[in-house]
Amino acid sequence: AQSVSQHNHHVILSEAASLELGCNYSYGGTVNLFWYVQYPGQHLQLLLKYFSGDPLVKGIKGFEAEFIKSKFSFNLRKPSVQWSDTAEYFCAVNARRALTFGSGTRLQVQP
Amino acid sequence: NAGVTQTPKFQVLKTGQSMTLQCAQDMNHNSMYWYRQDPGMGLRLIYYSASEGTTDKGEVPNGYNVSRLNKREFSLRLESAAPSQTSVYFCASSERLDNYGYTFGSGTRLTVV
Numbered sequence: 001a002q003s004v005s006q007h008n009h010h011v012i013l014s015e016a017a018s019l020e021l022g023c024n025y026s027y028g029g030t031v032n033l034f035w036y037v038q039y040p041g042q043h044l045q046l047l048l049k050y051f052s053g054d055p056l057v058k059g060i061k062g063f064e065a066e067f068i069k070s071k072f073s074f075n076l077r078k079p080s081v082q083w084s085d086t087a088e089y090f091c092a093v094n095a096r097r098a099l100t101f102g103s104g105t106r107l108q109v110q111p
Numbered sequence: 112n113a114g115v116t117q118t119p120k121f122q123v124l125k126t127g128q129s130m131t132l133q134c135a136q137d138m139n140h141n142s143m144y145w146y147r148q149d150p151g152m153g154l155r156l157i158y159y160s161a162s163e164g165t166t167d168k169g170e171v172p173n174g175y176n177v178s179r180l181n182k183r184e185f186s187l188r189l190e191s192a193a194p195s196q197t198s199v200y201f202c203a204s205s206e207r208l209d210n211y212g213y214t215f216g217s218g219t220r221l222t223v224v
Contacts, residue, residue, distance in 0.1 A: 004153075006153075009151065042217070043201065043215040043216060043217045043218055044154075044201070044203075044213075044215040045215075046212065046213070049212075090153060090154065098144055098156050098159045098169060098208070099156075099213065100156070100170075101146075101153040101154040101155075102153050103151055103152055103153040104151075104153050
């Protein structure tokens with residue numbers, strides 16, 4: 001069965017610090033990978049996605065992610081976080097016919 | 112605004128009661144989904160509908176039923192609510208199954224006491 005692991009459950013950073021959130025997946029076939037963000041009290045929004053091609057993908061708000069096939073990873077990065085990045089971040093992978101999500105990482109950015 | 116609309120936003124049920132969560136999208140999407148979100152467990156797929164007239168089970172279908180009423184609407188029914196169904200429920204839609212640009216609704220927070 002397909003699965004997604006996010007090992008960082010809660011991350012606290014100061015503004016301007018760099019961010020890297022881990023995501024590992026288990027899937028036997030061609031993968032499509034996603035990061036979604038959920039700001040407090042809001043619904044999920046797509047941050048970025050990888051289907052094929054350049055393994056380094058750029059998303060909205062300065063986020064990027066790198067697909068490393070050999071490590072089954074799709075880590076999310078941002079060079080300098082802002083207080084407004086406080087949110088919960090979900091990694092997701094295609095699975096049979098619908099997305100499988102990881103358990104999420106809660107990011108708290110302190111001013 | 113175009114998007115996915117869920118009703119109600121909040122609901123409290125007593126154990127054994129039934130209710131239906133409503134979801135409608137106005138983007139002419141073919142595929143629709145119901146997920147539940149629980150702390151530390153991310154989103155888990157309950158049911159999905161690839162197209163009007165079809166529904167399939169997801170990861171956690173037990174205790175739920177769904178109806179794809181038409182292309183726009185996809186409802187989730189709890190026949191006999193249990194405390195384990197206390198959760199936040201999200202409906203989502205996409206143009207088709209192999210298009211993973213999901214649009215999510217704002218969620219329904221359900222408490223079963």
